[in-house]
Amino acid sequence: MAELLVTLVTIAIVVGAIPGVCNYLILLERKLSAWMQDRVGPNRVGPMGLFQPLADGLKLLLKEEVIPSHVDKVLFLIAPAISVFTALLAFAVVPFGPTDDPGVPSFIRFIIAPGIDIGLIFIFAVGSLAVYGIVLGGWASNNKYSALGGLRASAQVVSYEIPLGMSVLGIALISGSLNLETIMKQQIDGGLMSWNIWFQPLAALMFFTASLAEANRLPFDLAECEQELVGGWHTEYSALKWALFFLGEYTHMITISFLTSILFLGGWNFPIIAExxxxxxxxWLVKLLVLMSKAFFFICVIIMLRWTIPRFRFDQLMELAWRVMIPLSLANLLMVMFVKQFDLSLWWLFLGSCGLFAAWGLISASLRSAEERSRPGYVKRKKAAASHGHGGHGHGGHGHAAAH
Amino acid sequence: MEWFQKNPLALAGLVAWIVGILMLMPGRKATSVRIPRLGLLVTAAGVVLFCAGVGGRGPEFANEVMFWTFAVGALLCGVLMITARNPVYGALWFALSTLSTCGLFLLQSAPFLAAATVIVYAGAVIVTFLFVIMLAQQSGAAAYDHRSRNAIPVTLASFVLLGAITLTLHKSPPAFSKRDLKEEAKVEVAAAAPPTGMMMVSPDNLPKEKPASKPNQLSLETAKLPVGSMKGLGKSLFGDYLFAVELAGTLLLVACIGAIAIAPRREEGAL
Incomplete structure (x- = not known):
């Protein structure tokens, strides 16, 4: 009975806290992007615009709910709900604090469903359902742009699930478990030098990238890209239904950040203060804060990435998944299997990952130039430059100015 | 027949189920809105009656309720999937049916199987269906969405199959008694002090090594194993069923290579 009560309280806290946190993440995103673009950002409501999220939330609540006449009403209404539901459900197995600390009061627990043997797979399973929200929203809107957004989303999410899952398999092999608490505990017991990031740096990079693509965050937000598709799958949505979609997206962001910190950065472990x-x-409060700060760091990275890397083209996006990340994650997995089979030191994996990364860079660069050479209209670069000569106009301001 | 005489409830449910499906099938004379709703009601009542007639009473009430919810859900969603007029709804009912089946897997303490089914079916296969349907349905529903061909023989044939399976399951004794397995698992789990109230068992709670009496060294003894552990599943898959797994893998690889081989090249006009 006590178990049930604690679970219910935890669920209530998580479900209550996440929308508020998401609201403030939007403020953070706006402030950070303002900072990156040398603007001021929202500063009208409250000191430094701190009450802006409240005003936004109120606006979204009170705005008129428009349901266009040409939509499939049932699916149109269900889609945002699915989006939020799956995002919140995935959070059920993510430990967001020290789960085995004896000092924690018995009525606080930092995970909704503890001891789930298949935690990691559960997250992938629920995450793979998240695409239904987008696809159905896009289809039910009965609008070309929305449908295109939904199509893009389904192709993208199905493709990126593969590298996402395969990049974590290495960690499953190293720690011999899929339980997030066990994976975290093993890194904590070994301290800073046994964080998985040392043994799986490449997998960490791929996991982070693929989960951004799963969450439809920039630079992978092809499904809603404003310049081509108006608003993509949420073109026809307004008010609270629109807000639910973004609640789902931001919840996804939080889950990704926690997962990356737990899987690769040792959870709440930090030298000296939280060993x-x-x-x-x-x-336990310090441990909680350490884990939260790690997650916060990743959230900031995700937000800043938005203003750093431009959006991919769709074929580039697919190429990244199928021709770069899937082979790389397979090679990484093979490497882990090799090291585990012959009982080598795990540090070989660090060297191997760096080598793999460099080799793949070389291969893709040479493939690129080979492809350029095989194009029909290809002229050798030297020849082209020579025929343009010095009188050409495409040589950049600096060289020109110097010549004069 | 004898069995049905003992369970009139199940027989009534089955009849209602069949009638309901026939009413739901698209392309009957009356296509007004009232008929499908009535058909849905009849089918639901039929499924519930059939399940109530077939099912017995178990010890754990919550488990029973969950089982019947998932079982009825899976069957009903299956019916709705084949009778849906809109292919997109058909795909969605298929997804719901798969999810209900995963709930049944979870109740049988097979969490990995459940999660894998969600990933593969609900997450990938049905999304691909949706993808194709959305691409194909640019100009609205086609004629074959409004009419079902051979509704009566198809329905009857599928129910004959269902009857055959049910009869076989009822007549043949199970390979190992479910109750024995459950009790043994309970004993094992209780001995190993489970960490939580969840029904999933972590690999630490595995029974310690038993003297191997099986021919295959890699396989664990099924009856002694707390069901649902990843370790047991892995050992069984890559020990007892290694050949089948490798065969399936090879088949998929061949299919993959074949798909790449028959796909048109870029020079041949593909994108």
Whole structure:
């Protein structure tokens, strides 16, 4: 009975906290992007615009709910709900604090469903359902742009699920478990030098990239790209239904950040202040804050990526998944299997990952130039430059100015 | 027949189920809105009656309720899938039916199987269906969406199949008694002090090594194993069923290569 009550309280806290956090993440995103573009950002409501999320939330609640006459009403209404539901459900197995600290009061638990043997697979399973929200929203809107957005989303998510799952398989092999708490505990017991990022740097990069693509975050937001598709799959949505879609997206962002910190950065472990052996009053609070800060760091990285890397073209997006990330993650998995089979030191994996990364860069660069050479209209670069001569106009301002 | 005489409830349910499906099938004379709704009601009542007639009473009430919810859900969604007029709805009912089946897997303590089914079927296969349907349905529903061909023989044939399966399951004794397995698993789990109230068992709770009496060294003894552990599943898949797994893998690889081989090249006009 107590177990049930604690679970219910945890669920209530998580479900209550996440929308508020998401609201403030939007403010953070706007402030950060303003900072990156040398603007001021929202500053009208409250000190430094701190109450802006409340005003936004109120606006979204009170705005007129428009349901266009040409939509499939049932699916149109269900789609945003699916989006939020799956995003929140995935959070059920993510530990968001120290789960086995003896000092934690018994009525607080930092995971909704503890001890799930297949935690990681559960997250992927629920995450793979998230695409239904987008696809159905796009289809039910009965609008060309929305349908195109839905199509793009389904192709993208199905493709990126493969590298997403395969990049984590290496970690499953290293730690011999799919339980997130176990994976975290093993890194914590070994301290800083046994964080998985040292053994799987390439997998960490691929996992982070693929999960951005799964969440439809920039630079992978082909499904809603404003310049081509108006608003993509949410063109016809307004008010709270639109907000639900974005609640789902931001919840996804939070889950990704927690997962990356737990899988690769040792969870709440941090040298000196939060070790496995450290014991001082309220150490669990420090551990909680460490894990939260790691997740916050990744959220900031995700937001700043938005203003750093331009959006991919769709064929580039698919190429990245099928021709780069899937072979790379397969090679990474093979490497882990090799190291585990022959009981080598795990540090070989660090060297191997770096080597793999460099080799793949070389291969793709040479493939690129080979493809350019095989194009029908290809003229050798030297020849082309020579025929243009010095009188050409395409040589950039600097060279020109210097010549004069 | 004898069995049906003992369970009139199941027989009534089955009849209602068949009638309901026939009413739901698109392309009957009356295509007004009332008929499909009535058909849905009749089918639902039939499925519930049939399940109530077939099912017995178990010890754990919650488990029973969940089982019947998932079982009825899976069957009903299956019916709705084949009778849906709109292919997109058909695909969605298929997804719901798959999810209900995954719920049944979870109840049988097979969480990995459930998650894998969600990933493969609900997450990938049906999304691909939706993708194709959305591409193909640019100009609205086609004629074959409004009419079902050979509704009566198809329905009857599928129910004959269902009857055959049910009869076989009822007549043949199960390979190992479910109750024995459950009790043994309970004993094992209780001995190993489960960490939580969840029904999933972590690999740490596996029973310690038993003297191997099986011919295959890699396989664990099925009856002694707490069901649902990843370790047991892995050992069984890559020990007992290694040949089948490799065969399936090879088949998929061949299919993959074949698909690449018959796909048109870029020079031949593909994108």
């Amino acid at each position: 496995a052996t450290s014991s001082y009053p309220f150490v």
